[in-house]
Amino acid sequence: MVALDDETNDADAIAVGRRIRSLRQQRGMRLAELADAVGRAPSQLSMIENGHREPRLPVLRAIAKHLDVTPDELLVREELDPRSELEIALEREMRSPRFRELGLEPFRVPKGMPDEALHAILRLTGEIDRLRDERQATPEQARRANRDLRDLMREMDNYFPDLERVAGELLDAIDHPGGPLTQRAAGDIARHLGVTLHYAPDLPQSTRSVVDLRNGRLYLPDRISTDPRGPILQSLASLALGHTEPSSYADFLRQRVEQNYLAGALLVPEADAVAALSDAKKRRAISIEDLRDAYAVSYETAAHRFTNLATRHLGIRVHFLKVHESGTITKAYENDDVNFPADSLGSIEGQMCCRRWTSRAIFDVDDRFNPYFQYTDTGNGTYWCTARVEQSRQGAHSVSMGVRFDDTKWFVGRETQNREVSRHADETCCRSAPAELENRWRGGSWPNVATPRTLLATLPTGSFPGVDTTALYEFLEAHAP
Structure with a gap:
């Protein structure tokens, strides 16, 4: 015996209604005839057959009695004919929240609608679901x-x-x-x-x-x-x-x-900035602070803009890091083979920056007026970085730009004595x-x-x-x- 609640659920209501209609038509009964037998108005029974109303248990028993079946047979999950299955699938789609989100009104599926049209609509709703899932990252x-x-x-x-x-x-x-x-x-x-x-x-x-x-x-x-x-x-x-x-x-x-x-x-227009940076390179005096001041932009904008121009126009490979005061990396870029921490998917953002790197060390420096420079020895070579701390609505962030040791000769700050050793791939470096x-x-x-x-x-x-x-x-x- 199938356990019955006071009401069937919405998804089953459509299938139950179609099964009632199919059995009624097989027995040659008109809608009004069955409605009168169970003591309901034809409009109410039509609502049940169309799946718009969930039949309560007493009504379901009365319908089953006059169709000469048990209530279990109305509720059993058995396959209907292919056409009914298509109509039920489409009606379920039309009653889904995503259908209403598109601003579409549900419609009655006419008997004369070709099966091919039903298949096409269902394929379109499936594609809408797929695109919606893609957007929900x-x-x-x-x-x-x-x-x-x-x-x-x-x-x-x-x-x-x-x-x-x-x-x-x-x-x-x-x-x-x-x-x-x-x-x-x-x-x-x-x-x-x-x-x-x-x-x-x-x-x-x-x-x-x-x-x-x-x-x-x-x-x-x-x-x-x-x-x-x-x-x-x-x-x-x-x-x-x-x-x-x-x-x-x-x-x-x-x-x-x-x-x-x-x-x-x-x-920071390309032509002017490249000319100024090329001249600074000749003088071995490249400075992110100078670029910032010359174009009246933030240090982050200047450092990021430098990464756009450095390799193509100056032949210098670079890396860029933005790190929250909590130690979390929020932005990162590199083409100089620096070994950033990454998760199993290769993602850097959200990882903890090594305590020994310039991006973290600068938070322990009291002098926030002057730029901070540092050499860091890593398992992948030695890198030099220049960094600043800037404030935002999310708290303090450090912004650093760095290059390989061989390219340090082009930059202001290369004479710094600040030096750290980082082995962030090794648990004993700073993670433990x-x-x-x-x-x-x-x-x-x-x-x-x-x-x-x-x-x-x-x-x-x-x-x-x-x-x-x-x-x-x-x-x-x-x-x-």
């Missing part, structure tokens, strides 16, 4: 996407000619004379792209800026920390590059990298506590781990992960001219 998928993108950057020496060309065309369009890009020039680029700038106090918290493509408006928060050029140019970059809605997390990540690259190429401390405290402490949520949960869904689209569209509706 797990931490593992995100790390793979990050790794693949970093591999591409290494292959290109972090230099992308197409993005440099777009930057050059935009600067030519506003007759930029060279040197630092002013805030006024950023506004000129916006006008060239047909966009006006607007500052809004109620910008959705899940966004840094919003572009109203329909009305040609760029909305920015009314309180921008220090330099508004960066947020403006990053938003305009997507327009200039013709970005469309991301189809996957990897696509979203690639677009973010292109945005940042183009914004950096506008703030000194034996005396280990023996004293192991088993006598219990830390409450501050684990980043993204390590445990899937990333937010949607084309633009984490963006509240309802708040976004309400904002645009409220501000539209």
Whole structure:
């Protein structure tokens, strides 16, 4: 005997309803005839047969009695005819949340609809599910996407000619004379792209800026920390590059990298910067601080922009690290064979940086006015780095740029006496506590781990992960001219 609840579940209701209809038709009974026999209105029985209403146990027993079957036979999970199976599969799809998310209204499947049409619709809903799953990136998928993108950057020496060309065309369009890009020039680029700038106090918290493509408006928060050029140019970059809605997390990540690259190429124009860096190399006086000051950008922007130009134009291979004060690596790039810590997937972001490296050692330096330089002996050779600490909403981060020992001769700071030895591949380097401390405290402490949520949960869904689209569209509706 099949155990019966007061109500069948929604998924079974469709199959039960179809089985009732099939048995009724086999017995030559009209809908109204069966409805009258069980004491229900024909409309109510029609709802049950169509799976729109779950029959309660007394009604189910009455129907089974008049169809000369047991209640078990109505509930048993046996195959129906192929056509009924197709119709049931489509009705289940139409009642799913994802169908409603597309803004589609469920419809009655007509008897005359060809089986081929049902198959086609089901294949389309399956493809929608597949694309939706692709967009819902797990931490593992995100790390793979990050790794693949970093591999591409290494292959290109972090230099992308197409993005440099777009930057050059935009600067030519506003007759930029060279040197630092002013805030006024950023506004000129916006006008060239047909966009006006607007500052809004109620910008959705899940966004840094919003572009109203329909009305040609760029909305920015009314309180921008220090330099508004960066947020403006990053938003305009997507327009200039013709970005469309991301189809996957990897696509979203690639677009973010292109945005940042183009914004950096506008703030630190290639031709002028290469000329200045080439001259500094001749004088053996390359300095990230000088590049920062010459173009009035952050140290991170200057260091990252240097990685774009160093290998292609100066013949210098480099590495770049951004490390949170907790020791976690948040950004990384290398083409100089430095051996970054990585997980089993080859992902660097999220790994703990070695305590001996410049990126961690700088947090113990009291002098934050002057740059910090350090040589680090590793199992893969000796590297020299220059680093700074910068503040952000997420706390302090160190930004470091480094080169192999043989290339140190081109840089200011090569005479530093700061030196460390790192064997981060070896557990005894810094990942294990000194034996005396280990023996004293192991088993006598219990830390409450501050684990980043993204390590445990899937990333937010949607084309633009984490963006509240309802708040976004309400904002645009409220501000539209």
